[in-house]
Amino acid sequence: xxxxxxxxxxxxxxxxxxxxxxxxxxxxxxxxxxxxxxxxxxxxxxxxxxxxxxxxxxxxxxxxxxxxxxxxxxxxxxxxxxxxxxxxxxxxxxxxxxxxxxxxxxxxxxxxxxxxxxxxxxxxxxxxxxxxxxxxxxxxxxxxxxxxxxxxxxxxxxxxxxxxxxxxxxxxxxxxxxxxxxxxxxxxxxxxxxxxxxxxxxxxxxxxxxxxxxxxxxxxxxxxxxxxxxxxxxxxxxxxxxxxxxxxxxxxxxxxxxxxxxxxxxxxxxxxxxxxxxxxxxxxxxxxxxxxxxxxxxxxxxxxxxxxxxxxxxxxxxxxxxxxxxxxxxxxxxxxxxxxxxxxxxxxxxxxxxxxxxxxxxxxxxxxxxxxxxxxxxxxxxxxxxxxxxxxxxxxxxxxxxxxxxxxxxxxxxxxxxxxxxxxxxxxxxxxxxxxxxxxxxxxxxxxxxxxxxxxxxxxxxxxx
Numbered sequence: 441x442x443x444x445x446x447x448x449x450x451x452x453x454x455x456x457x458x459x460x461x462x463x464x465x466x467x468x469x470x471x472x473x474x475x476x477x478x479x480x481x482x483x484x485x486x487x488x489x490x491x492x493x494x495x496x497x498x499x500x501x502x503x504x505x506x507x508x509x510x511x512x513x514x515x516x517x518x519x520x521x522x523x524x525x526x527x528x529x530x531x532x533x534x535x536x537x538x539x540x541x542x543x544x545x546x547x548x549x550x551x552x553x554x555x556x557x558x559x560x561x562x563x564x565x566x567x568x569x570x571x572x573x574x575x576x577x578x579x580x581x582x583x584x585x586x587x588x589x590x591x592x593x594x595x596x597x598x599x600x601x602x603x604x605x606x607x608x609x610x611x612x613x614x615x616x617x618x619x620x621x622x623x624x625x626x627x628x629x630x631x632x633x634x635x636x637x638x639x640x641x642x643x644x645x646x647x648x649x650x651x652x653x654x655x656x657x658x659x660x661x662x663x664x665x666x667x668x669x670x671x672x673x674x675x676x677x678x679x680x681x682x683x684x685x686x687x688x689x690x691x692x693x694x695x696x697x698x699x700x701x702x703x704x705x706x707x708x709x710x711x712x713x714x715x716x717x718x719x720x721x722x723x724x725x726x727x728x729x730x731x732x733x734x735x736x737x738x739x740x741x742x743x744x745x746x747x748x749x750x751x752x753x754x755x756x757x758x759x760x761x762x763x764x765x766x767x768x769x770x771x772x773x774x775x776x777x778x779x780x781x782x783x784x785x786x787x788x789x790x791x792x793x794x795x796x797x798x799x800x801x802x803x804x805x806x807x808x809x810x811x812x813x814x815x816x817x818x819x820x821x822x823x824x825x826x827x828x829x830x831x832x833x834x835x836x837x838x839x840x841x842x843x844x845x846x847x848x849x850x851x852x853x854x855x856x857x858x859x860x861x862x863x864x865x866x867x868x869x870x871x872x873x874x875x876x877x878x879x880x881x882x883x884x885x886x887x888x889x890x891x892x893x894x895x896x897x898x899x900x901x902x903x904x905x
Contacts, residue, residue: 466671473576493549503524565676569676587668592668652682653683656691659679663679686704716728727842734789753783761774762791869887870890
């Protein structure tokens with residue numbers, strides 16, 4: 441039967457050129473095994489059981505011993521019954537005949553029936569899925585163990601189409617993170633003068649990587665894994681699907697899929713509260729559109745506005761802007777004719793940054809930035825902040841770089857807007873930095889360091905980025 445693993449239910453030879461894309465050759469061996477798996481045979485109890493739970497049917501036999509259940513099921517592959525355990529009265533056991541022996545599983549019900557992770561509407565469905573899984577894992581254990589060794593993923597389907605249509609290289613408008621050193625120049629009297637020695641940073645790539653957002657999924661009808669090309673067996677929860685791009689793979693294959701998720705715009709339901717990297721990859725942009733559009737509008741007509749970013753706009757109008765971006769994306773109208781008060785646009789920008797599920801300064805790097813801010817020596821402090829910046833995900837780094845350059849320009853209008861780097865640090869510290877444990881006491885204790893990190897990034901934007 442192993443020879444059939446190369447047969448195909450659909451498709452033909454495949455070209456790596458997206459223009460000549462044809463469906464891949466799906467491997468049918470596991471599909472054929474599922475078709476051969478034993479069918480469930482319910483063994484009904486000849487008499488009505490008074491103590492039968494309402495969620496079981498005539499397959500419930502009351503209190504039986506393992507030995508007697510084995511006698512009842514003997515010789516009927518796929519036969520099953522439910523019994524009350526003699527060892528633990530009040531608990532129920534599924535007795536299932538497979539491989540010429542009776543298997544016993546503790547059976548649970550919480551609105552659905554289950555013996556493990558999968559939950560079923562009926563006992564019959566549970567048994568059907570169990571027989572398929574047992575049969576395939578018995579007949580094809582070696583095949584399953586090796587099925588990820590020659591994946592189609594790098595050559596066919598999803599990947600080849602992405603390479604042809606959606607390869608996202610940020611060569612336009614993207615500034616590569618620079619590694620710099622900070623030194624004191626004895627010829628200049630200022631307390632800290634930065635002289636940056638630039639060098640290439642090989643660990644930073646010029647494109648945004650994004651891991652897939654896999655979730656367990658029940659496929660209706662036959663489905664094949666888009667990583668290994670093998671059938672995804674079972675009745676429910678046969679594999680996982682990326683909720684951002686729609687990639688379908690076995691659960692075990694999902695651990696081997698590269699971090700190359702290209703989100704599908706049809707699956708991105710909103711702009712606000714959406715993961716930053718997911719949003720920019722879905723829209724094929726360098727930074728989130730909200731950041732670009734809001735900053736562009738603020739720099740057009742708001743740089744001299746007193747208390748810019750400190751003064752709040754009307755929350756109802758800020759919510760309107762949020763809904764406009766969620767509904768219309770880059771076509772959202774935030775011009776002066778729609779919102780004369782620039783503080784509404786500034787508030788919408790802050791709300792977007794504050795509502796990110798993963799902050800601009802990510803949870804895993806939060807403590808590094810806080811510790812860097814506590815370093816007493818000014819040059820060492822900047823060096824530590826710079827090293828932390830280099831560890832940010834590329835989309836986060838680029839967005840932060842663009843924002844800090846904008847805030848630096850805001851400070852150049854300090855005489856009019858009364859906003860210097862210190863004031864902006866107070867406003868933006870808690871917006872860009874949030875402790876992973878979301879502890880109010882931690883946030884309060886770290887406020888000084890949060891403010892200082894943002895202040896230093898604004899003041900030294902030209903060197904830190």
